[in-house]
Amino acid sequence: MERCRKLELVSTAQSMENFPESSSKGTKRRRDEDSDAGNTFSLEDDLSFTDTLVALRIMRAQFPLINKGSVEPFILKSQLYSSVKDRTQVDRELESLRRDKVLRLFKLNTGQDDHAVMFLDDYLNQIDRVVKRMEGKKVKDCEVFGWLKTHVLDSKLETGIEHQELCSLLSLGGKVKDSHISVLINAGILTRQLIDPNMYWFAIPNIGSLLKGLVQGRKEIISLLSRRRYKEMMLASLEKKRLRMSPLDVRFHLRDLIGSGHLRTDQTPTGLIIRRVSKD
Known part of the structure; x- marks a missing residue:
């Protein structure tokens, strides 16, 4: 079944x-x-x-x-x-x-x-939506998105890329300028690594508000369980809660917190219980 x-x-x-x-x-x-x-x-x-x-x-x-x-x-x-x-x-x-x-x-x-x-x-669809928005605003150098999809994303599968390698791959599509890199950064497709400014992370455009909600939702659920006497709650009851600080639902956060070791599940005769994992 x-x-x-x-x-x-x-x-x-x-x-x-x-x-x-x-x-x-x-x-x-x-x-x-x-x-x-x-x-x-x-x-x-x-x-x-x-x-x-x-x-x-x-x-x-x-x-x-x-x-x-x-x-x-x-x-x-x-x-x-x-x-x-x-x-x-x-x-x-x-x-x-x-x-x-x-x-x-x-x-x-x-x-x-x-x-x-x-x-x-899904990722390519995400980029296409960003391109349409930027083209609608008459942003210059939008040809770089086509170069990125054809010559970078298709061959560079890691989570990050070094500046020279990025420029080298993009140059297969046309003459690369600093403004092309700026367009990719402003579009949210690349972010600079803090440790090494010559390295970039590939990123998901428009994800910023959801990442903020991810962090706040984690704290909200942990706080909710911490206030309970035994730091636990029946899953069926917890799933009905509406989060105030995150646009992501409880199920999304519970899977994350269980997988990262902040919460654990225990089966009981009345159903599954979610318990906060003590740091002690």
């Missing part, structure tokens, strides 16, 4: 990937349907997987539909660690999927060793 249900969710995830973006009315309808689905299925029903790609597709399908959303679905590596118990398997399968150009990994600047995973098609 459980296997059939997960296969059904994977099928749903795959069909969602092919579902075209429609009008704002259609988006709102999908958001309402997603909200209803979130109330129907508990995290407890699909907290454990044996395959990283299956976990990725289901988590992509369950990604919160953010109001004014301009970010394609992404998954945190910590969330995969919470659902696929063998972390070595997760790392190995992510590396294989990265080499096969199914997805990309991104280093996040949230103060921890956080990495986001995004399917490559």
Whole structure:
């Protein structure tokens, strides 16, 4: 029964990937349907997987539909660690999927060793939306986006790139100027590494507000559990909570916090309990 249900969710995830973006009315309808689905299925029903790609597709399908959303679905590596118990398997399968150009990994600047995973098609769609916006504003040097997609992203699969290598790859498309690099940075596609200014991280455009919500949501849930007598709460009750400080839903944060070791789950006769892990 459980296997059939997960296969059904994977099928749903795959069909969602092919579902075209429609009008704002259609988006709102999908958001309402997603909200209803979130109330129907508990995290407890699909907290454990044996395959990283299956976990990725289901988590992509369950990604919160953010109001004014301009970010394609992404998954945190910590969330995969919470659902696929063998972390070595997760790392190995992510590396294989990265080499096969199914997805990309991104280093996040949230103060921890956080990495986001995004399917490559979603990432390219994200870039296309940024390009359209910047072209609409008559930003100069937008040809660099085409060079980036063709000559950089297709060959440079790591999370970062050195300045000279970036310029060398971009020059396969045309004459590179400093302004081209500035356009990529202003678009949120590249960020400078603080330790080495000659190195860049590849980044997800428009993700800034969600990263702020990620950090604040973590603190809000930890604080909520810390105020309880035994620092624990039934999952069924916790899932009903609405976060004040994060646009991401509770399920998104719980997977992250469990995978990063801040929370743990314990099965009881009455259901799954979420407990805060003591630092002592």
